[in-house]
Amino acid sequence: MVYTLENDQLVRSERRSGKRESYALPATFPRLSWPTALAYDTRRHIVTLSSLGGEGFLYRFNARSGKWLDYRSLDNLDLNALSYDAKADRYMGWSSEGSLVFLSHAGQLQTSRRILDQLSGFAPAAGIPLHVADDVFEVNIVDFLVLETLRVFEPDLHETLFKERELILQERRFHGDGQRDLDKTAAERLLELVSEERRAIARNALIDLFPPLEWAFGGTHYADGFQSSWLAAKRVCSPRYFSRYFELQTSVGDISERRFVEFLRATKTADELTAAIAEIEADFLLPSLAARLDESVDRLPIENAAILLPGMFRIAQTLVGLEDADPFSSPWLSAWRATSWYLKRIPANLRGDLVLETLRQTKALSVAAILIHLNDPADHQEGRDDAFDPAFELDTVEAMKAEWLRIIRNRAASDDALISEPDLLSLLYRWRKYAGSLDEPREWITKAIQTDEAFASMATRMMSRGTSQSWNDRVATPVKRFNREVIEDFIGITLAKARCDAIDSASFPEHREALQTLHRSLEVWLGLRERDPLDF
Structure with missing residues (x-):
């Protein structure tokens, strides 16, 4: 069995059959804010989940009965990693302040020891900590420590891992591509860089660090669905975080974890969020922020939807027309897709009014047009699009069209406001569709x-x-x-x-x-x- 977190729910997957079951927290439990780690008590068959945000909690789940047991407050202790030590029958965690924390099998705090200052990789360089800033880690501490061990004792292997990114992350691979035999041979060749007496240890380390490559060593073949959990845990096997472990810095153009967490915290008020977005845009990090929003929709706070949704509309609208080498992962696509997924997480009784008010505030025509298309039954032929799952009622879709027409008509009345839109032709055809004829957009063109x-x-x-x-x-x-x-x-x-x-x-x-x-x-x-x- 494999346990992961998806959409704020514990998911149990059978490796062989692929069968999956989801377990939401009981209504009597505290809301799950930011889940950070899972650990498995092999003696009692209990899954323990840690979360941070506010006071932080430990949640315990009985794997045998399939039921949640209890929860315990961490009293403002933020755990970034958690594991179970079967020999000592206790949990060991890593706190955001850089301490090893030991807890009893029931989750009671026993002792803690600060060791951050003793780790060279975390020492300040030119006054800037490489892997931690304020109370936020840029990487997964467990993966970092394992990689640091490889760097010290097996430098040749460590250096080669960075060069073999596509192999160990299994990037650009697909079923039937003829790469499996080549990859298996290349994976075995990695072990040849290590002395024979240490190869078993190195093999286990590679399996732990890079689950996508585990199959090449005779282990499990993980489906793409696991990527979200690796991303949430800031694992080295996630493409988002891989380079940070080797370059000891955030790549140019990539938003750091600290900046992203600051963005999430800024969603409490409109002024804070506006300022945060402006700073990120000034640093040319808006495309990277869009990608993070797309990857981390589950982390976006629903309770701040009235503030965050307009911000997401503005971010997406700003990125319209921004080209990328890969059209299937452009900043514009990431931004509107994140907005659509986030909307579906908002309670159904609130999202209709909220999206209409957001459109009135932001006047984001391109974003609204995409959302209308995704939720308009007229754009999805019955029987041919079984995946059609609208986020809004038809009344909301029609109300969005009416508001969209009002906005574009007002914009068309201004001298240059409409012609400067980067996706002008797309908007003109949407105008024709929603108005029911070409008359209005053609009349505007004639005057323009x-x-x-x-x-x-x-x-x-x-x-x-x-x-x-x-x-x-x-x-x-x-x-x-x-x-x-x-x-x-x-x-x-x-x-x-x-x-x-x-x-x-x-x-x-x-x-x-x-x-x-x-x-x-x-x-x-x-x-x-x-x-x-x-x-x-």
């Missing part, structure tokens, strides 16, 4: 392109850019093109051709490329010229 400069600027906004690369190409070729449907819908082919003919593109050097590309496209669409394969 009255001058030659405005038309040239709109051409630049409507031109899409990308790359094209054939099998034998060494480098990708830049591609610039226009969508015929877009021009037909919002301007008209004939009118667009007449405007292009009348404009001297040299008069608008910043829009010259777009005007020339549009002119060539219009001539092709009208049959006035053949398409040139070299026209991009």
Whole structure:
């Protein structure tokens, strides 16, 4: 059996069958704030869970009966790690202040010993602690100590682990990729870096540190569902934290655990949250914050939803159009997905009114459009989308559409407020969909392109850019093109051709490329010229 924490519930999984059972805390128990660690009492078959935040608690679960036993206050002691010592029949924990803590099998505090100051990896460098700041650890202390042991006694293995990230984390692997035999051989080769008498110890250490690779040593093959628990525990096997264990610092562009915890604490008041977001944005860490929100939705406080949700809307709206090398993990995608998942954690009787008020406050059109799409039955064909699980009632969806239309109409009445939106075309088509016709967005476009400069600027906004690369190409070729449907819908082919003919593109050097590309496209669409394969 494997015990993990998911969505503030204890989950028991059978390794062979994959069967899973969830156990929520009884209503009489204190609410689970920030779960930090699980430990298993092998003598009594009791799972013990520690949490921090406020006074902190220990919760005990009987693995045999499948029932929660009791809970005990930790009296403001924050435990970041917990394990059971079967020989001494007690628990050993690591506190946020850097002490080893010993507790009885029933969870009673026995003694503690501060050792943080004796760990070289935690010593201040230039006045900045490498792995701890204030009361927050940047890494999992148990993993850190094991890796430090490897660094001291097996430096060759330690150095190689950092170089073999994809292997030991099993990144970019998928079923049937033909990598299993190669990975198994590579894993065994890691042990060859260690003296023969220590290989068994090194093997066990690698299994403990890197569960994704355990299968290569004849052990368990873990599914992707375990990633969330490794992330929550700040394990070295989590891609988010891996580099910190070896570089002894947070990577450039990556938000630290301390900053993230400060962000969560700032959700108590609107002023604190606004200031926290502004500071994070000033440090160019907003994309990293979006990724952390996406990965750590279970840690976002529901009790502060009225403050946090508007903040998440603003964060996501700020990231619209921000490109990333991987379109499936862009900051914009992470931000709106985190917002959607967070909404589903808010009680159903509150989320409808809350999301409407948030839309009125933030006027975040792009975020709202995504949420409307995800929850609108009209966008999900019955029988073809069995996963459709709306967060809102249909009345809320329709109310969001009405508010969305009110906001975009007001924005369209302003001179440049709408044209500056990074996802302008997407918004125009949403406008058509919610209003029921093209009349309103087309009328706005007509007014917005009255001058030659405005038309040239709109051409630049409507031109899409990308790359094209054939099998034998060494480098990708830049591609610039226009969508015929877009021009037909919002301007008209004939009118667009007449405007292009009348404009001297040299008069608008910043829009010259777009005007020339549009002119060539219009001539092709009208049959006035053949398409040139070299026209991009």
